[in-house]
Amino acid sequence: MTYSNSIAVNRQNYSRKNQNAVSFRSRERVLGPVSNTIVLVVLACLLGLLYLTQVTKTNSYGSKAYSLQQQQSRLQNQYNDLEVASAQLQSLNSIQSSPVSKNLVPATPSTTINN
């Protein structure tokens, strides 16, 4: 029996016993089993959607974090490159072979300074 059939049957009962009576019963709105099921399914779908959006959002954060990690790694590499370049420029060999160093007048004492 469907929901509309059930209402029709109720109305038939009233029409038989008290045809002229005025119905005083308050009109309660009660969801039947089908509506309940539909509502539950919709709610479940909503929850599922919510779950999916959250998971997607979290994963998109993961992707962002991964991307930032990659960027951090690249920046660290650049920093290392600069540090290496700096160390190479300051190395004794570089200083020794620099134009400034080559133009210096040799002043190495042949013996120890007596002071």
Next chain:
Amino acid sequence: MNNSDKRYDFRAVRNINYIFWIMLLIMGLFVIRLFYVQVIKYDYYKKSALKGQLQQSRIPATRGLIEAHQGNQIIPFVLNQQLFTLYADPFLVKNSQSASEKLVSILGGTLSNIESKLKTPKTRYVVLAKKISQAQSDKILALKIPGIGTVGQDYRVYPQQELASQILGFVNNDGKGTYGIEQALNDELAGTPGYLKAITDINGVPLAASKNNIEIAPTDGKNIVLTLDIAIQKQVEDIIKNAAIQEKSPLVSAVVMDVNSGAVKAMANYPTYNPANYYDVTTPGVFNNAAISNAIEPGSVMKALTAAAALDQNVIQDNTTYNDPAHWIIDGFKITNIEEDGGAGVRSVEDVLNLSLNTGATWMLMQMGGGQVNQKARQAWYDYETNHFKLGSSTGIEQGYDSPGVVPRPNIPNQSGDQQDLTYANTSFGQGLTVTAVQMASALSSIVNGGKYYRPYLSDGIIDAQGNIKYNKPKIIDTNVVTSKTSKSMVSLLQQVVTKHFQAGFSYLNFPSNYIVGGKTGTAQVANPKGGYMDHEYNGTYLGFVGGDKPQYAIAIFVTTPTVNGYAGSYGAQPIFGSIAHMLINESFVSPKGS
């Protein structure tokens, strides 16, 4: 309702029932199949699914840096740098000429070289260039040439090039420290790799919302500061390189050690190599830090130790004299001196060191035995060699191979004294035993610093993530190597040797009066692998110190078979000592008296 309607209803109900049961059967089959797949075969399908999605990888730890002193500064000595290898799959490269032109415009080099590699037949992988920079890699990848790719790899970078290469060692292709400090402190430098286990998307990006993800961060290696002073190291390397070339020596080693801590300030060998190109080295022997791994017979520098042992046992005094017969017969063999030392006569302890008398060193050994070389003398001298001066055992310095050297035992089984006295007489003047330069520098340090034997060390401390240095404390192994009286006597005696040598014509041994410089030469016969000694080959050695109010640095020099006009010790090793001592004084590495 008539009969036909009833039949119709009956058929409809029956059909509905059939459909119901068929649907139920199908549903049942689905349920059974799902139960089989989801419950019974759960593990199998889970594994299959994860195989495609789950990425498991090792996160490499960053290897610790190696730094060193330059005056008051700490500067990087060994760094890390990620460089890239450019590779190609020739099968996928359709237009090799166009690709080559694009690559050459970024990398430089010759077009034909790259083009010929891109045309290599029957291979899917060819390396086009190694160690290209990240910027170059980015530019190449931006070209999106099919079949061309780059892969990153961490490399050790040596800004000071070959400086101290044998102390540093290198990191091989497997990421393992090989030779030197890289090998000795590999565990500290390497750190602990991390681990990543994650469900990933199609691009390999880990999905954050997976409960199966595991990420264990790597523990990076520790940054280590060496005791070396780069300025001293560089100059010592230059000095020994020039000497090796001038003296045509195949191997020269030098050690400069702080006598009051055991900290090695410079340690150098020539020939050397550039650790960045270790794979180009054709003679693997050059990887060895000879100052630590090359144990040789030291020759007469040993007399300084013999004198210290005899003084310390109170069997001689620093002013004792004796009648030197110019030779001794020990076990039927004659022990003599060089011709220039003259014949028999009254000799002092100072003469023994200054003239480098073999008979004098033997006489000192005799005094340890009550007047002759015997078991008592052997035992006493062996005790000083091994227990006091720590010869015959590894020093424990942080290097890949630390040779213990060889000190003959005082009682050799089945020899019952036969030639043992001769062997021991030989050890008193530095033959018949082998030592390394670092062992001798450590032993001399303990003699001239008042009697404390410090473990020689190269690792000065560890730098934390904030850049703070936690220094290692010098480790005292023994506090009673010699008494302070013996120590003072030895400082004075060795100073006199330098003074006498200066007076004898070695003009470069002229040092200012506000510094103290002492030392002893050694010329050692070279052992013949076939037995006995080589006829005309000698190693030159020198063991000395330099300081102000008290000795500050011990210096050990080993020169292998130099070609010089004179004794290898005086004309091969001594000039190197002189140059290093002058350098230390002139450049204010040594504090003068009263400072």
